[in-house]
Amino acid sequence: MFRRRALRRRLVAAGAPAVPDEQLRGLARALDAGGGDCVPSAEPAPLRLAAARACRWPDLKDATELRRMPLCKDPHCCNPYHWSRLCEPETPPPPYSRYAMDEIKKPKEHVSSSTDGRRTDHERLPTGSLTTDGEEKPSWESEWCRLAYWELTTRVGRQFGVRLRAVDVFGGGAGAGAGNGLCLDALETKPDAPQIEQVRKTKAKIGLGVTLSLEADGVWLYNRSSEPVFVSSPALDAAAAKALLVWRVAPGHCLCIFDPAAPPPPRCQPHVGPVDPRSVRISFAKGWGPKYHRRDVTACPCWLEVMLAPPS
16 A cells, blocks of 8 residues: 555655645555546646656656556546556667568578568568458448457457447456456357467466557557557558567557558568558567567467558
8 A cells, every 4th residue: 555655755756746635645546556546636747757757667757758548537637557658669679670680581481581571470461461260341330440369370259349439458357447348358269279378378467458549649559468568560660660560568658559640551562462551460478570489470379450440
């Protein structure tokens, strides 16, 4: 439990202004709950920055690095669990995003040799998407995206259509804080399907999982899990200057995974084939790519495909 006196000391050390007792009590309750209700403030910017530093990110430099999550109802809120930190590319590019030169020079398994060795499984799929799996596509109606959950190469359950602006994808043990959306443990599996140990262990780590949100400036992913998630999206290619095709999104961080205002990537890449510019892949806890022993997303124990609706 957060003691108010200790919390006040931490906030002052992080640069907070004087905090009224009632507001301090609300903040302590929210921290105890790991989320809780909004904690509004008359001076939100300095208190928000101090609370985020004191309770989540000691190296946070500026409040502009924060983005309000869809679950937050008050723009003046200072609850640090109602805010997410913007994900930025790592410098130099991390191992999971680059091919070593010897890897570039030799042919790859399951794919033709390419001059751009950084391409991942996302661009190798001849159909651009895996979600149909022989299932007839219904009309999109008012859905803005559909979700398909995979365990290794097996899709679990049916497609999940999303009509609300924000949807949570979470594990079965996440509890009340998970919100509404897709509970992965509730998806039907085949009765005779064996539970692979690596899938079971990874699935147990998903917890609150991720929130996917359709916002004015694009589609955002918020990592609410205590583990990183890994994202591959053709829409991130230009933003990452073709250097980071698999992004690592740390716990508590967020990333714009699709920006409709950005120029669309080519539907066909040289030496790669068709690319679905409106399909995003997200792996929970386990990364993939040339520097991991998992070369393709289909080798990840638990992963999600997000199919965005065609432009109207």
